[in-house]
Amino acid sequence: MTADLRQIVEGVLLVFAALFPIVNPLGGAPIFLAMTSDYAPEERASLAWRVTVNAFILLVASVATGTYVLEFFGLSVPVVQVGGGVVVSTLGWRLLQDPSAVDRPSPQAAPQRRNLAFYPLTMPLTVGPGSISVAITIGANHPDSVRSLLINVPAILIGVTLVSATVFVAYRYADRLSRMIGETGMTVLLRLSAFILLCIGVQIVWNGASALLRTLPG
Numbered sequence: 001m002t003a004d005l006r007q008i009v010e011g012v013l014l015v016f017a018a019l020f021p022i023v024n025p026l027g028g029a030p031i032f033l034a035m036t037s038d039y040a041p042e043e044r045a046s047l048a049w050r051v052t053v054n055a056f057i058l059l060v061a062s063v064a065t066g067t068y069v070l071e072f073f074g075l076s077v078p079v080v081q082v083g084g085g086v087v088v089s090t091l092g093w094r095l096l097q098d099p100s101a102v103d104r105p106s107p108q109a110a111p112q113r114r115n116l117a118f119y120p121l122t123m124p125l126t127v128g129p130g131s132i133s134v135a136i137t138i139g140a141n142h143p144d145s146v147r148s149l150l151i152n153v154p155a156i157l158i159g160v161t162l163v164s165a166t167v168f169v170a171y172r173y174a175d176r177l178s179r180m181i182g183e184t185g186m187t188v189l190l191r192l193s194a195f196i197l198l199c200i201g202v203q204i205v206w207n208g209a210s211a212l213l214r215t216l217p218g
Contacts, residue, residue, distance in 0.1 A: 010155075016162050023163055028170065051121045063139035077208075092200070096195055
């Protein structure tokens with residue numbers, strides 16, 4: 001294995017290891033299933049694919065342009081963490097109290113169903129402020145040479161593709177998981193996932209608030 005290829009492999013592993021735990025497709029699968037419980041299997045599979053594509057685009061865009069977008073609007077990563085963490089916490093709390101409290105469009109509301117693919121299923125459920133912050137951090141170190149660019153770009157694209165693939169598999173086959181563990185098991189898993197989502201949101205808010213407090217004088 002050449003040195004460049006080894007660096008690409010290492011980069012892929014780094015990107016995957018950084019994003020996979022916080023994207024957490026296995027934890028999101030029960031919530032995805034609960035929010036699409038009245039969907040036909042084919043419709044749920046199509047929605048899982050759209051969420052996967054949205055997640056891939058959002059993560060790649062965050063890596064490539066995240067720092068520039070924040071600079072353009074005069075925003076900092078901690079501010080994004082606080083604002084996004086509140087959204088994630090709110091979604092987790094609503095799901096923890098009552099999964100049906102999250103709005104689900106009726107079978108006749110096709111445009112609303114398509115919109116559901118982005119909010120809340122892609123953002124913030126799948127790609128939230130935590131994963132966006134990580135993606136921005138990954139892209140913060142801009143390549144200083146053509147060689148570095150040719151190593152970093154494939155590594156990032158492959159790493160994000162692998163993470164997105166796990167999202168598709170987890171969401172696409174969430175119904176099979178439900179059949180395996182039963183209705184009671186799925187309810188327990190959903191509540192646990194919602195609680196974890198709530199905690200992740202609180203942690204993201206705390207991380208952002210702590211970073212902001214450190215910038216205060218004296």
